[in-house]
Amino acid sequence: xxxxxxxxxxxxxxxxxxxxxxxxxxxxxxxxxxxxxxxxxxxxxxxxxxxxxxxxxxxxxxxxxxxxxxxxxxxxxxxxxxxxxxxxxxxxxxxxxxxxxxxxxxxxxxxxxxxxxxxxxxxxxxxxxxxxxxxxxxxxxxxxxxxxxxxxxxxxxxxxxxxxxxxxxxxxxxxxxxxxxxxxxxxxxxxxxxxxxxxxxxxxxxxxxxxxxxxxxxxxxxxxxxxxxxxxxxxxxxxxxxxxxxxxxxxxxxxxxxxxxxxxxxxxxxxxxxxxxxxxxxxxxxxxxxxxxx
Numbered sequence: 053x054x055x056x057x058x059x060x061x062x063x064x065x066x067x068x069x070x071x072x073x074x075x076x077x078x079x080x081x082x083x084x085x086x087x088x089x090x091x092x093x094x095x096x097x098x099x100x101x102x103x104x105x106x107x108x109x110x111x112x113x114x115x116x117x118x119x120x121x122x123x124x125x126x127x128x129x130x131x132x133x134x135x136x137x138x139x140x141x142x143x144x145x146x147x148x149x150x151x152x153x154x155x156x157x158x159x160x161x162x163x164x165x166x167x168x169x170x171x172x173x174x175x176x177x178x179x180x181x182x183x184x185x186x187x188x189x190x191x192x193x194x195x196x197x198x199x200x201x202x203x204x205x206x207x208x209x210x211x212x213x214x215x216x217x218x219x220x221x222x223x224x225x226x227x228x229x230x231x232x233x234x235x236x237x238x239x240x241x242x243x244x245x246x247x248x249x250x251x252x253x254x255x256x257x258x259x260x261x262x263x264x265x266x267x268x269x270x271x272x273x274x275x276x277x278x279x280x281x282x283x284x285x286x287x288x289x290x291x292x293x294x295x296x297x298x299x300x301x302x303x304x305x306x307x308x309x310x311x312x313x314x315x316x317x318x319x320x321x322x323x324x325x326x327x328x329x330x331x332x333x334x335x336x337x338x339x340x341x342x343x344x345x346x
Contacts, residue, residue: 060289061290062286062287062290063289065336067334071331071332073099074099075094075314075331076333077312078133079298082169086169089110094154095153100113101119102114102119113172114173124152126160130165131148131149131151131152134148135191139196140197141346143169144169145167145194147164147191148191150162154190157186159179195212204258205259207260207263210228212224215267219253221246222250223246224247229243253270256268260307260340266301270314275288277338287338288336294315295311295312296311302342307335307337307338309333310331310334311332
């Protein structure tokens with residue numbers, strides 16, 4: 053690791069937006085610079101679980117009806133969204149857990165919804181069968197490789213990188229093995245590589261088109277970057293980065309990251325809510341673009 057993480061800020065962190073309502077998790081930026089954010093239903097009042105940031109306002113997206121669910125099995129509205137991702141074709145995908153307050157899911161609730169950004173209308177709803185999304189499943193994230201692959205993904209599309217939330221280690225697996233349903237699970241497992249010690253726990257992983265990896269470090273209020281030589285460096289460290297969560301590399305050369313104080317929720321603080329609004333969306337310049345595998 054290059055550069056100590058101490059009390060002094062490292063790097064330039066710009067405040068992009070503040071949230072005075074519910075806590076956010078996911079953020080994604082379209083090819084034209086539109087910014088989308090989601091708020092899972094974890095106990096806060098959530099007027100809209102997906103919004104677009106427009107002129108400093110949080111506008112329900114694609115509209116209020118899609119953010120007004122009739123129940124946990126609703127296939128025509130968002131139940132509780134954990135992640136939003138713009139794909140390489142500039143379409144917004146919304147990952148709905150179907151699990152507010154981590155409740156057991158019901159068929160129709162867990163789903164993936166595609167919103168076409170040319171018209172801002174829902175174009176596709178993919179519901180997950182009960183043998184994929186179990187009653188105890190909590191869907192977390194989804195990346196895209198439109199060449200036919202699948203995973204969060206290295207710049208060349210060959211490896212999917214992942215890690216447990218509280219682990220100091222991270223791993224990768226071959227994307228071609230994951231995408232080929234004829235490959236046995238044992239053969240897929242044989243392609244897994246232990247990528248080593250990445251430092252403290254990470255709630256977010258991201259890649260840029262220069263082949264570098266970004267990892268949030270919630271115990272250090274930081275975002276780390278793994279360079280092409282395999283060494284880690286501190287991209288930004290700031291006391292305002294209270295639980296850096298989701299990252300998004302945008303076409304404007306910035307890395308966006310949410311900071312939502314997740315660790316200050318009552319669940320982790322002996323019943324006391326130690327969160328202090330506003331929550332924040334930050335950005336920092338990285339002079340690289342997103343990985344768009346098409």
